[in-house]
Amino acid sequence: MRTYPDCVPCGIRHALESVRMITDDERIHEGVLRETLRRACSMDLRQSPPATAQIIHRFIREVTNVKDPYLAVKDRYNKFALEIYPDLKQKIESSANPLETAVRLAVAGNIIDFGVNSVVEQGDVEQTITRSLTEPLDMGAFAAFEKAIEAATDILYLGDNAGEIVFDRMLIEQLPPEKVTFVVKGSPILNDALMEDARMVGMTDVVEVVDNGSDAPGTILESCSDEFRRRFDRADLIVAKGQGNFETLDDVDKNVFFMLRPKCKVLAEHLGCEIGELILRQSAAGTCRLGAKVERFKNFQDGTGKAVKQ
Amino acid sequence: MRTYPDCVPCGIRHALESVRMITDDERIHEGVLRETLRRACSMDLRQSPPATAQIIHRFIREVTNVKDPYLAVKDRYNKFALEIYPDLKQKIESSANPLETAVRLAVAGNIIDFGVNSVVEQGDVEQTITRSLTEPLDMGAFAAFEKAIEAATDILYLGDNAGEIVFDRMLIEQLPPEKVTFVVKGSPILNDALMEDARMVGMTDVVEVVDNGSDAPGTILESCSDEFRRRFDRADLIVAKGQGNFETLDDVDKNVFFMLRPKCKVLAEHLGCEIGELILRQSAAGTCRLGAKVERFKNFQDGTGKAVKQ
Numbered sequence: 131m132r133t134y135p136d137c138v139p140c141g142i143r144h145a146l147e148s149v150r151m152i153t154d155d156e157r158i159h160e161g162v163l164r165e166t167l168r169r170a171c172s173m174d175l176r177q178s179p180p181a182t183a184q185i186i187h188r189f190i191r192e193v194t195n196v197k198d199p200y201l202a203v204k205d206r207y208n209k210f211a212l213e214i215y216p217d218l219k220q221k222i223e224s225s226a227n228p229l230e231t232a233v234r235l236a237v238a239g240n241i242i243d244f245g246v247n248s249v250v251e252q253g254d255v256e257q258t259i260t261r262s263l264t265e266p267l268d269m270g271a272f273a274a275f276e277k278a279i280e281a282a283t284d285i286l287y288l289g290d291n292a293g294e295i296v297f298d299r300m301l302i303e304q305l306p307p308e309k310v311t312f313v314v315k316g317s318p319i320l321n322d323a324l325m326e327d328a329r330m331v332g333m334t335d336v337v338e339v340v341d342n343g344s345d346a347p348g349t350i351l352e353s354c355s356d357e358f359r360r361r362f363d364r365a366d367l368i369v370a371k372g373q374g375n376f377e378t379l380d381d382v383d384k385n386v387f388f389m390l391r392p393k394c395k396v397l398a399e400h401l402g403c404e405i406g407e408l409i410l411r412q413s414a415a416g417t418c419r420l421g422a423k424v425e426r427f428k429n430f431q432d433g434t435g436k437a438v439k440q
Numbered sequence: 441m442r443t444y445p446d447c448v449p450c451g452i453r454h455a456l457e458s459v460r461m462i463t464d465d466e467r468i469h470e471g472v473l474r475e476t477l478r479r480a481c482s483m484d485l486r487q488s489p490p491a492t493a494q495i496i497h498r499f500i501r502e503v504t505n506v507k508d509p510y511l512a513v514k515d516r517y518n519k520f521a522l523e524i525y526p527d528l529k530q531k532i533e534s535s536a537n538p539l540e541t542a543v544r545l546a547v548a549g550n551i552i553d554f555g556v557n558s559v560v561e562q563g564d565v566e567q568t569i570t571r572s573l574t575e576p577l578d579m580g581a582f583a584a585f586e587k588a589i590e591a592a593t594d595i596l597y598l599g600d601n602a603g604e605i606v607f608d609r610m611l612i613e614q615l616p617p618e619k620v621t622f623v624v625k626g627s628p629i630l631n632d633a634l635m636e637d638a639r640m641v642g643m644t645d646v647v648e649v650v651d652n653g654s655d656a657p658g659t660i661l662e663s664c665s666d667e668f669r670r671r672f673d674r675a676d677l678i679v680a681k682g683q684g685n686f687e688t689l690d691d692v693d694k695n696v697f698f699m700l701r702p703k704c705k706v707l708a709e710h711l712g713c714e715i716g717e718l719i720l721r722q723s724a725a726g727t728c729r730l731g732a733k734v735e736r737f738k739n740f741q742d743g744t745g746k747a748v749k750q
Binding site for chain 2: 164170
């Protein structure tokens with residue numbers, strides 16, 4: 131997804147909020163503000179918002195000399211999610227369609243995101259979880275997801291945030307473990323899950339976990355390791371969690387199921403939905419492979435080129 | 441008031457919203473975005489937010505070739521305020537303290553401001569008016585204002601927005617007309633009142649009206665005409681309406697009564713109040729002249745240098 135003009139002031143605000151989490155030094159705040167403006171001046175709006183965020187957050191880590199500013203936050207959300215894990219696991223197992231319930235909860239878990247709104251309260255998470263069990267979900271996309279899981283031999287599950295990773299584990303526990311590889315980021319970026327989070331929440335006991343070698347808040351393939359890119363090419367199904375992964379992979383030529391709750395107006399408009407909706411959406415390329423070539427052709431005809439709502 | 445870091449992303453967002461009101465051409469939106477970023481890169485944060493806004497809105501008018509983008513909006517709000525004028529006038533005249541009621545309404549009228557939030561609904565205005573009659577008002581400041589009106593010989597009332605100017609008229613009708621001069625902006629800036637608005641709402645029939653020769657959304661004295669500056673120097677009491685006038689005059693060495701509803705977190709924090717509160721506040725210089733030298737000295741001692749809440 132390209133960077134929309136509204137992403138620019140939002141990104142600047144977010145850079146300020148991020149640096150304030152690390153230091154009270156107003157000279158550093160101003161330094162980060164000026165560097166963000168300098169970068170924004172010459173930015174290529176055809177790039178995705180995470181491409182700029184990656185550069186800004188590198189600068190913030192460098193100028194504050196704090197390697198992993200969200201370490202304590204990640205730890206707190208992992209612990210919180212682990213506490214509620216047994217109850218939610220029970221909800222999944224006793225539900226009429228455990229895979230559907232697990233998908234709902236995995237999408238709900240995407241509320242734990244400091245990439246867009248910097249403040250997430252535990253109460254919000256609990257409310258979101260409860261609501262997600264009954265909220266509308268695109269059941270056409272879910273049926274396609276079920277089929278795709280069955281047909282796939284090599285599923286790459288791109289994680290998003292710490293805390294949320296526990297919700298990913300619950301969904302992955304409903305999938306054939308031998309098919310799935312879970313992906314974490316290569317090094318700290320915001321509250322995105324790293325290998326230590328995967329270990330902490332027991333993901334490494336469930337499936338293979340690899341890191342993508344990148345510090346982008348999404349999956350910018352050019353920024354990932356060669357090894358990860360080969361892994362990505364080989365996979366026949368991608369599950370991509372969160373706004374950052376959507377923004378960086380929405381036009382990739384792979385069969386991708388995006389799971390997220392859009393957290394800003396720009397993305398909600400791009401997706402044609404409301405902020406906070408449960409989104410399960412297949413990539414245009416995936417829809418096409420599954421026989422919806424006519425739909426895709428129609429999209430190109432009307433110039434949107436976007437995935438069709440199932 | 442200096443420009444706080446948070447004013448920068450807010451200003452950029454606002455520039456985008458403003459240009460979108462004028463044209464749907466996305467190339468122009470991007471042009472305004474880039475110009476705003478370029479200006480922001482080199483901005484002096486010691487200057488007030490209206491100083492940057494003045495430059496950006498000049499650029500917007502130039503690039504869109506629309507001299508007065510808010511003309512229709514101003515017209516609509518003048519008409520709306522004139523419609524409710526007789527009722528409100530009646531409320532003032534029948535109230536226990538007409539001057540207090542008129543001050544409350546004049547502050548309430550400051551909700552009609554497109555400088556911070558671009559969308560103001562008529563319903564919001566009506567609700568605000570009703571609430572303003574019973575909301576807390578700093579009665580110490582009001583008592584000082586009453587005394588200052590009595591003592592003054594030359595009152596300069598700095599207007600803010602169209603629509604709001606009808607509320608200013610209601611307050612001015614409670615003051616000795618021979619003492620008061622009302623001030624409008626010299627040329628179009630946002631929805632700020634101009635001479636034609638003063639004529640349209642009958643302000644010119646009540647008191648002398650002059651323009652300040654400037655297109656800043658506030659009162660940046662260096663940007664005003666020599667004639668206006670002389671007028672400003674001569675006045676022994678200033679009434680300054682709205683956020684822009686506060687931001688540009690809060691440290692001026694004059695006896696100023698600021699009347700506004702702060703519309704953003706930054707200003708509310710600067711003032712030590714909540715967003716949307718009715719604010720009537722005397723300048724530090726004014727407080728000092730009226731014998732509160734000790735208070736002011738205390739302010740300088742604790743390093744705030746701000747006006748004391750009465």
